[in-house]
Amino acid sequence: MKAETDCLISRGEEPLNLEMPFSNLGSFLTPNESFYVRCHFPVPEIQIQDWRLQVHGSVGESLELSYEELRQMPSRTITATIECAGNGRSLLEPKVEGVAWGMGAVGNANWTGVLLSDVLDRAVVKGDALEAILQGADQGPIKEPPRPPGEIHYARSVPLGKTTGDVLLAWSMNGEPLTPRHGFPLRAVVPGWFGMASVKWLQRIVVTNEPFHGYYQSIDYAYWEQREGMPDLTPLREMQVKAQIARPAAGEVISARTEYRVYGAAWAAADEVAKVEVSSDGGATWAPAQLLNAPVKNAWRFWAFLWKTPAEPGNHALVARATDAAGRTQPRERLAEYGTYMINHWVPVEVQVR
Amino acid sequence: MKAETDCLISRGEEPLNLEMPFSNLGSFLTPNESFYVRCHFPVPEIQIQDWRLQVHGSVGESLELSYEELRQMPSRTITATIECAGNGRSLLEPKVEGVAWGMGAVGNANWTGVLLSDVLDRAVVKGDALEAILQGADQGPIKEPPRPPGEIHYARSVPLGKTTGDVLLAWSMNGEPLTPRHGFPLRAVVPGWFGMASVKWLQRIVVTNEPFHGYYQSIDYAYWEQREGMPDLTPLREMQVKAQIARPAAGEVISARTEYRVYGAAWAAADEVAKVEVSSDGGATWAPAQLLNAPVKNAWRFWAFLWKTPAEPGNHALVARATDAAGRTQPRERLAEYGTYMINHWVPVEVQVR
Numbered sequence: 001m002k003a004e005t006d007c008l009i010s011r012g013e014e015p016l017n018l019e020m021p022f023s024n025l026g027s028f029l030t031p032n033e034s035f036y037v038r039c040h041f042p043v044p045e046i047q048i049q050d051w052r053l054q055v056h057g058s059v060g061e062s063l064e065l066s067y068e069e070l071r072q073m074p075s076r077t078i079t080a081t082i083e084c085a086g087n088g089r090s091l092l093e094p095k096v097e098g099v100a101w102g103m104g105a106v107g108n109a110n111w112t113g114v115l116l117s118d119v120l121d122r123a124v125v126k127g128d129a130l131e132a133i134l135q136g137a138d139q140g141p142i143k144e145p146p147r148p149p150g151e152i153h154y155a156r157s158v159p160l161g162k163t164t165g166d167v168l169l170a171w172s173m174n175g176e177p178l179t180p181r182h183g184f185p186l187r188a189v190v191p192g193w194f195g196m197a198s199v200k201w202l203q204r205i206v207v208t209n210e211p212f213h214g215y216y217q218s219i220d221y222a223y224w225e226q227r228e229g230m231p232d233l234t235p236l237r238e239m240q241v242k243a244q245i246a247r248p249a250a251g252e253v254i255s256a257r258t259e260y261r262v263y264g265a266a267w268a269a270a271d272e273v274a275k276v277e278v279s280s281d282g283g284a285t286w287a288p289a290q291l292l293n294a295p296v297k298n299a300w301r302f303w304a305f306l307w308k309t310p311a312e313p314g315n316h317a318l319v320a321r322a323t324d325a326a327g328r329t330q331p332r333e334r335l336a337e338y339g340t341y342m343i344n345h346w347v348p349v350e351v352q353v354r
Numbered sequence: 355m356k357a358e359t360d361c362l363i364s365r366g367e368e369p370l371n372l373e374m375p376f377s378n379l380g381s382f383l384t385p386n387e388s389f390y391v392r393c394h395f396p397v398p399e400i401q402i403q404d405w406r407l408q409v410h411g412s413v414g415e416s417l418e419l420s421y422e423e424l425r426q427m428p429s430r431t432i433t434a435t436i437e438c439a440g441n442g443r444s445l446l447e448p449k450v451e452g453v454a455w456g457m458g459a460v461g462n463a464n465w466t467g468v469l470l471s472d473v474l475d476r477a478v479v480k481g482d483a484l485e486a487i488l489q490g491a492d493q494g495p496i497k498e499p500p501r502p503p504g505e506i507h508y509a510r511s512v513p514l515g516k517t518t519g520d521v522l523l524a525w526s527m528n529g530e531p532l533t534p535r536h537g538f539p540l541r542a543v544v545p546g547w548f549g550m551a552s553v554k555w556l557q558r559i560v561v562t563n564e565p566f567h568g569y570y571q572s573i574d575y576a577y578w579e580q581r582e583g584m585p586d587l588t589p590l591r592e593m594q595v596k597a598q599i600a601r602p603a604a605g606e607v608i609s610a611r612t613e614y615r616v617y618g619a620a621w622a623a624a625d626e627v628a629k630v631e632v633s634s635d636g637g638a639t640w641a642p643a644q645l646l647n648a649p650v651k652n653a654w655r656f657w658a659f660l661w662k663t664p665a666e667p668g669n670h671a672l673v674a675r676a677t678d679a680a681g682r683t684q685p686r687e688r689l690a691e692y693g694t695y696m697i698n699h700w701v702p703v704e705v706q707v708r
Contacts, residue, residue, distance in 0.1 A: 057582065097499070135584065145451070146500075148578040148585035149690035155584050206582045211565065213587040218572060224502040228411065228560045230489065230509055231502035233567040336503035 007034045011099050015039035016181060019104035025246035025265060028293060028302065029079075030107035032174055037181045038084050038105065040154050040216075041140035044201050048185055053119075053169075057133075057207035060124030067185050071171065073114045078168055078191065081108040081267045081300040085194035085221060085236045088244075088343035096340045103244050106267070108300050111189045113170035120160075120207065128209040131157040134188050137201040146219055153204075156197050156221075157212040158190060166191050166298075169202060191298035192269040193237050194341075196221045224337045231337070238269035240344040241330060243276045243289075243303065243322035253352045260307045262289070266322035267300040275323040278305040282317035282348050283332065289320070309353050317348035361388045365453050369393035370535060373458035379600035379619060382647060382656065383433075384461035386528055391535045392438050392459065394508050394570075395494035398555050402539055407473075407523075411487075411561035414478030421539050425525065427468045432522055432545065435462040435621045435654040439548035439575060439590045442598075442697035450694045457598050460621070462654050465543045467524035474514075474561065482563040485511040488542050491555040500573055510551050510575075511566040512544060520545050520652075523556060545652035546623040548590050548695075550575045578691040585691065592623035594698040595684060597630045597643075597657065597676035607706045614661045616643070620676035621654040629677040632659040636671035637686065637700050643674065663707050671702035 008018035018037040020030065048067050055063040084105035086098055120132065136154040141147075158167055168189040171178060178184040183200030190197035196216060217235035224231035243266035254260050266273045272295040277286040289305035307318070323329040334345045362372035372391040374384065402421050409417040438459035440452055474486065490508040495501075512521055522543040525532060532538040537554030544551035550570060571589035578585035597620035608614050620627045626649040631640040643659035661672070677683040688699045 133582070133584065146573060146576075146693065152585055206584070208581075212581070212584075213567075213572075214584055215587070218567075218587040219500060222500075227562075227566070228487070230487065230560070230566075230568055231506055233569070233572040339500070 007031075008037070009102065009104065011101060015041055016043060017099050019101055020107065022103035022244060022246050023249045025263070028299070029109055029174055032109070032176055032179065032182070035107040035109060035173070035182065036084065036105045038099075038195060039138065039181070041138040043180050044137040045180070046137060046185060046201065051185055051203070053186060053202060054204045055119060055123045055207070058126040058129040058209050059120075059207050060126065061122075063119070063123050065119070067171075070114055070169070070186065073118060075112055075114055076168070077110050077112040078166065078189070079108065079110050079296050079299045080189050080191040081106065081298065082189070082195045082198055083239050083242075083267065085196055085341040086343070088347065089340055091347050092334065092340070092343065098340045105195075106244075109174050111168055111170040112172035112175070113168045113186070113189070116158075116167040116169055116188070116205075117165070119169060119205070123207070125160065125207055126209070129160055129207045130209050131159050131207075131212055133157045133206040133208055133212050133214070134199040134202060135204040135206065136199045137203045142215060148215055152215060154199060154216060155214045156199050156216055157208070157214070158197060192239060194221075194239050196236060221341065223339050223341055226337060236341055239267060240342050241268040241273065241322050241324045241328045242266065242344040243320035243330070245318060245320050245349045248318070248349065248351050250349050251351070253354055254309055256309055256313055256353050257311045258309050260309055262305040262307050262318060262320070263303070264320055265300040265302050266320070268322065268324040268328070271325040271328070272297070273301045273322050274325040276301075276303040277321055277323075278307070279319040280307055280316050283319050283346050286321070313352070313354045315350060315352055317350055319346050319348045321346060362391070363456065363458065365455060369395055370397060371453050373455055374461065376457035376598060376600050377603045379617070382653070383463055383528055386463070386530055386533065386536070389461040389463060389527070389536065390438065390459045392453075392549060393492065393535070395492040397534050398491040399534070400491060400539060400555065405539055405557070407540060407556060408558045409473060409477045409561070412480040412483040412563050413474075413561050414480065415476070417473070417477050419473070421525075424468055424523070424540065427472060429466055429468055430522070431464050431466040432520065432543070433462065433464050433650050433653045434543050434545040435460065435652065436543070436549045436552055437593050437596075437621065439550055439695040440697070442701065443694055445701050446688065446694070446697065452694045459549075460598075463528050465522055465524040466526035466529070467522045467540070467543070470512075470521040470523055470542070470559075471519070473523060473559070477561070479514065479561055480563070483514055483561045484563050485513050485561075485566055487511040487560040487562055487566050487568070488553040488556060489558040489560065490553045491557040496569060502569055506569060508553060508570060509568045510553050510570055511562070511568070512551060546592055548575075548593050550590060575695070577693050577695055580691060590695055593621060594696050595622040595627065595676050595678045595682045596620065596698040597674035597684070599672060599674050599703050602672070602703065602705050604703050605705070607708055608663055610663055610667055610707050611665045612663050614663055616659040616661050616672060616674070617657070618674055619654040619656050620674070622676065622678040622682070625679040625682070626651070627655045627676050628679040630655075630657040631675050631677075632661070633673040634661055634670050636702050637673045640675070667706070667708045669704060669706055671704055673700045673702045675700060
C-alpha cells in the first residue's frame, strides 16, 4: 500500500483523498498507483466470498450476483478519463470549502467489466423505470447540515437512457483487479461524467420509476442552474471541456530566447476535444497547440505547444483552453452558479522568463 | 401597523416573523391581526398601479395581468387553515436551528381570489406542462451554504394536478384586502399544504415541463424520505394531522377535584379530522375529546375535553392527538428524517394540580 501512495499528494487521510501531481503527467493511461483517489467514508473491507451485487426495484426479476457470476458474463474493456468534479478547487479565488484539489484529481484508464445494461437486461427492467440508483458499500454519517439522519451509503443515480449506453460495472483497471481504494470488487464507470457518478464498492442497484434526490446529487455534487432567472438545484453530470498545463509548473523559471515545450492534456464529455490553444499573455492572444494523439472516445488528448520565449526577462501567464467538436469552450471567468465544482474557466500558470 | 403586531409574539424583525400566542385561540376564523406572519426577506413595497402578474413558460399565450383585470375574473371564497412547516419547532429536544416558533404559527381564514386553474386556462397550458412555479416579489441573498449566488426571489412550485384543483390566488383575507405582511396585492393559498407553498407577493407564474428544485423546495422546506433504505430529499407538501392544546398553557396551575375544560384545535390535509383524544398521563391512556364544529374542508376543527382533575396534588402531562378520516394519526416519537419541520409527534403540556 505504501508504494501506491508514494506517487500521490495527500488531500486527507480520513477519508482518504489523494491526487497525482499533474506535472507528472506522462502516459496516455494513468498508472494505477498514480490515479487519484476520492473517498467519502472509510474504504470498506470487502470479503469477496461474502459480497453480492443486488439488483431490485422496478424489475421483473431481482438478482443477487456473486463476483464469479459477474465475471462469467460477457465483458468489455473501455477507455475512460475520470475527473473529480472538484478538480482545480484549490485554484479558486476566493478560497472555498471542500477537498483542496490541485489539478491532479483526473486520470485515464482502461476499465474492464460488464455493461450495466447487460445486468439490467437480466433483471428485466419494467416499462415505467426511469433511473438506476447505484449504491456503494461505503457508509458513514454526514457532518454538515442539511444532512440526513444516521449513517448513509454513498449512492448516485444514472438515467436509464444513459445506462443503456456505455455505463460499465468494472472489476479491472488497466488489466489489474481493482484495489480496495479504487472500489474493489466492483465499481461503476460512467464515461463522460464527473467521477462522483462512478460509484465505487458497488453493492446494490435499485431501479426506480421516480427521480432520485439522494444526498450526493442534491446537497452535494449539485449546482444552481439558472432557469427562467431562478436557481434550480441540478445534479452534476457531464465533465466540462477543459485543457490543463502539466509543464511548465507554476513558478517555473524558463530560459529567455528559447523554445519551451508547453505540454498537457485536454478532455471533454459528449464530443471529442477538437482544438487546444495556448496563450502566453494571460489570454489576450492565442495560438493553436498540437494534438498529440488521435481522439479516443471518452479519453483525454495530450497536446503540446512550442513556446518561443521572449528575449527580455519577465513574468508570463500561460493559459490553455480547449474546444470540443460541438464548439463548446472554456469560459474566461468563473461562473458563481457552479459553486465549488465544475472548474473549467481559464486558469493562468505564472512562470518567470530569465 | 403597530396594532397589528400587538397581538403577536415576535420571532424576528428582519425578516419579520410573528406568531399568535396559541393560548389566545378563540374564533374559528383567526382575526387578520392575530394571524401568524412568516417572511424570508423584507416585506416588498408594491405600488398597485405598477404591479402585474406575469404568466409564461409552457403556455400558448403569455399573460400580464393587472390587479384590476384579476379582480374582474370570476372569484371564489374558500376557508383554509395554514400552518407553517416549522410550527412547534421550539418544542423540539434537542434544540434545532431555525425560527423558534411556539405553537402559534397556524391560522384559519376565509380567502377570496381567483382560481389558479382559471388563470392557467387563460394562458392555455401546453400538454407537456408539469408544474407551475409561483414566484414572489420578495427577494434577498441566502446566507448559509449550500446557497445559490446573488439574490433570489422566494419561489415554490405546485404540480399542475394540484393547481387544477383548489389553489387560489387570493387578494382578500377574511373580507379585507391583504395587508403588506400577508402578501399584498396577491398571494397563493394552497389548501392542505404547509404555508411555504402559499407564496406571498405573487408576481410571476412560470409553467414548466420539468420538475423544479428551487432553493425553497430542496435546501429549505424539504425532508429526507426513506426510499429503499436511502434518504431521498423531498419537498415538504401536505400538512400532517395534528391536535394542539390551547388551554391550559404549559405550567398552568389547576384546581384538584374539579372539571377543567381542555381546549384546542386540530387539522389535517387531504382528509378531515375524524377524532381527537386527550391523555392526562403523558400518553399511557386516552379518552375522546368532543369535536365542537362540523368539518369544513381544509379548515381546522375545534375540540374540548372535560378533564376531571385528581384529588391529589401533583404534576400532570396533558397530550392531545388527532386522527383523520383515513386513519392517519400522530406519531409518539419525533421522526429524525423530518429535520426541523413537520412537527406532529405527541407533545405533552405539563400542568400542576393543586
